[in-house]
């Protein structure tokens with residue numbers, strides 16, 4: 001659907017300053033139906049790449065390819081993409097409703113549809129109670145919710161979100177993650193940046209990981225975890241008043257489980273001892 005081919009981006013603000021290589025030969029693809037988490041530390045190059053994707057900034061070299069599912073012309077492609085920037089600028093003097101009416105009209109949503117879409121999304125994203133207040137009185141999380149609606153109100157095929165979960169409380173983060181999952185299940189391709197590995201592990205099927213402008217991993221989360229899994233099993237069981245955990249190799253499995261059965265041990269959990277995505281990312285970085 002979208003392919004980044006050897007994308008590099010250099011910044012040089014003044015001729016006497018050293019170049020900053022914000023992206024270094026980055027190549028990967030986003031396929032239709034993907035829910036992709038774009039991970040990287042502060043300054044890794046996430047926003048730079050997203051700005052190139054959104055055509056707000058030009059790469060120094062490399063190519064960005066869109067396939068025809070998103071449209072033939074630049075205008076059509078843009079109309080099929082919803083975008084939430086890292087720091088969305090929302091017109092502070094407008095009310096939430098006026099702002100959504102404005103974003104809906106620039107996305108050519110008919111007036112009648114727009115009214116019901118604003119109602120549906122503001123209720124779902126739980127900002128309906130503040131729609132008639134001026135945005136300047138909104139908290140950071142409330143502005144994030146409004147920005148999120150403005151990115152998706154025109155039902156784009158592809159959603160690009162720069163740090164959509166920042167500024168939200170734990171309940172808000174959970175709601176947003178559920179909505180992202182639901183949108184993806186209903187066919188929207190989603191690409192979002194984050195610092196929080198566990199959020200990405202929880203909802204994404206694919207991860208792109210960059211460090212100092214270089215791509216370190218691009219692919220499926222499940223196969224990455226499997227690749228880094230050991231041959232060990234982990235069992236949690238009840239022993240007296242406490243819960244114990246032991247680890248053992250594949251070849252010891254039958255013997256240990258037989259022993260547990262004979263002794264009537266209460267097993268709470270038995271699974272392959274696999275690392276979390278966070279542990280793997282930490283390993284890849286080193």
Ligand SMILES: Nc1ncnc2c1ncn2[C@@H]1O[C@H](COP(=O)(O)OP(=O)(O)OP(=O)(O)O)[C@@H](O)[C@H]1O
Nearest residue numbers: 011013020022040041042043044045046047048049
């Ligand atoms: N306009 C610019 N001029 C000069 N350097 C820039 C510019 N924009 C970004 N950079 C540099 O490019 C590098 C990548 O920045 P970028 O904002 O893409 O990182 P990020 O991964 O989005 O970070 P964060 O998670 O902190 O938002 C940084 O070293 C940054 O200082």
